Amino acid sequence: HMAVDVLVDSQGEIWVAFTTGFYHFNPEDELFTQQISGAVTATLQNQDGTLWVAGNSGLHIFDPQVGQIIQTIIYDPTNSDGSISIPHSNPDSAIIVKNSITLSTVWPKNQSKEFL
Secondary structure, three states: OOEEEEEEOOOOOEEEEEOOEEEEEEOOOOEEEEEEEOOEEEEEEOOOOOEEEEEOOEEEEEEOOOOEEEEEEEOOOOOOOOOOEEEEEOOOOOEEEEOOOOEEEEOOOOOEEEOO
16 A cells, blocks of 8 residues: 555544545554545545545545545546546635546535636
């Protein structure tokens, strides 16, 4: 497993993106618990506390309070490898995502605007 991103959320919880999935790390017992399977390219925490997880199965909104995906925003089967690359958050809370074909802004309310 290769770690590609580490996120410490606003509650101090540790989340690690691996080439094999998205995991929660418990430092007390030094155990990783898988939350999402499949390659993950990047993560970020949105202002509402949800975690945005980008990878080969799309862009997911993950609720750390309940420990599950609450919505999948993007999945582009026309992308050559099916993956979404690094999401970024800008000051107006938009999430910017890129795949091999488009650059888009996705808002938390599932509105989107395609740039390319």
